[in-house]
Amino acid sequence: MEVSAVQHARERIAEALAPTPLILDQTLSERLGRCVWLKAESFQHTGSFKxxxxxxxxxxxxxxxxxxxxxxxxxxxxxxxxxxxxxxxxxxxxxxxxxxxxxxxxxxxxxxxxxxxxxxxxxxxxxxxxxxxxxxxxxxVHPYDDERIIAGQGTLGLEVIEQAPDAQAILCPVGGGGLIGGIGVATSALRPSLSLIGVEPSGAASMAHAWAQGGPARLSEVQSCAKSLAAAIVGEHTYPLSRRHVAELVDVDEDAIHRAMRHLLYQTKLVAEPGAAVGVAALLESATTLPPQGDVVVIVTGANLGREELAEFL
CATH class of the missing domain: 3.40.50.1100 (Rossmann fold)
Incomplete structure (x- = not known):
């Protein structure tokens, strides 16, 4: 996929879907000694990047x-x-x-x-x-393994490039791989110095499984509170895009996701669903190797959860 597909997608959807904001995570920024920005797709139409x-x-x-x-x-x-x-x-x-x-x-x-x-x-x-x-x-209409879907999700990457000129790393949740694939197409073409890091829940690490197997391979079971990332198999399109554009894959366990949820709620005052919190979890757990300097952008993919679901993390 070429970056022009993502740029054309943006032209199609721009009048209906405004850019979502970057929010400074002051606590994480102080802890890491660099600016950590949260890309709040929770403010998107229907409450997620989808x-x-x-x-x-x-x-x-x-x-x-x-x-x-x-x-x-x-x-x-x-x-x-x-x-x-x-x-x-x-x-x-x-x-x-x-x-x-x-x-x-x-x-x-x-x-x-x-x-x-x-x-x-x-x-x-x-x-x-x-x-x-x-x-x-x-x-x-496949949720992630479709080039038109991937191109649409990649418009998020175009926004990050414009909104965060000092960013050197993006942490992105990974389920089936459509979002990180689309972002990778945009960033590799327009800012190749950016390090794109994928974060999966340990109980549904389908992209890491694909990397280990040399191609998409179905997990026999997925088990995680991060249900939005619980894809049992990544896509025929998303797998090669991840190999081409993703610098690192890491995973976080259930306890780490719970801690990240509480961090977002109490420290940043941002509501997010568990699957949207895995990037923050990776930073809190020091699970990833960041570039030595530059801002960090964490994609917070959505906030669709009810009162009973939210109560589990309070």
Whole structure:
């Protein structure tokens, strides 16, 4: 993928999706002796970065792709973004989510008009969706392994380049790899000195598994409070993009994610979901090797969680 695909995506979605802010994490900045900025995608439409890719997909879709309706598998944020974008073109959307999906995201997706089916774990959800694509004639909109989705997510990288001219590192949560892949396309072309670091939950480290296996390979089980990152397998597109553009992959355990959630809530006054907190967790745990100088940007990918889910981290 070329950077022009990301730049064209930005042109398509810019009037609907304004840039999200960078917020200085004063506590982490003092601790590390350098500015640590939080890219707050929690303020994006539908509460996460996923609106970017979904809107770019819808605005490049052919009529033939839309006539039978759209289908997707999602832990929730892709469902919200796709339902929101599809509603603008009055296109029906069917989403299969794992049975342990966030009730907040399920209810939000239904409120945006999506049909939501809860089924099994993430692997079982994919099996059912493939069956429904055949039976109903749905067009599958993959949550991360689709070049139009990746290009839309990459618009976040263009914003970081403009907003943080002194940044030398970006820490990005990794689930299926669409976001870090898109950011990598942008940063490698426009600021190759930036170090792009991926952060995964230890219980769902599908990208590290792919790196170890030499290609996408399915995890038999994923188990993490960071459900938005619980992809069992990375993509045929996202794997090579990660190998090309990502300098380092690290993982953080459940306790570290809990500590990062409390840090965000109490120190930065920012609400985030667990999957959005893993980059902060990596800094708190000194889990990554940062460049010797320069600002650090941490992508806080979203904040879609209900009161009961949030209470677990208080």
């Amino acid at each position: 609106a970017r890719g979904s809107l770019n997909w819808l605005r490049t879709a052919r009529d033939a792709e839309l006539v039978g309706g759209l289908g997707a598998v999602s832990a929730g944020n892709h469902a919200l973004g796709l339902a929101w974008a599809a509603r603008q073109r009055s296109v029906p959307v069917t989403i299969v989510m794992p049975e342990n999906a966030s009730p907040f995201k399920v209810e939000g997706s239904r409120a945006l008009g999506a049909e939501v089916i809860l089924h099994g774990d993430i692997n079982a959800a994919w099996t059912l969706m493939h069956e429904m694509v055949e039976e109903r004639g749905l067009t599958l």
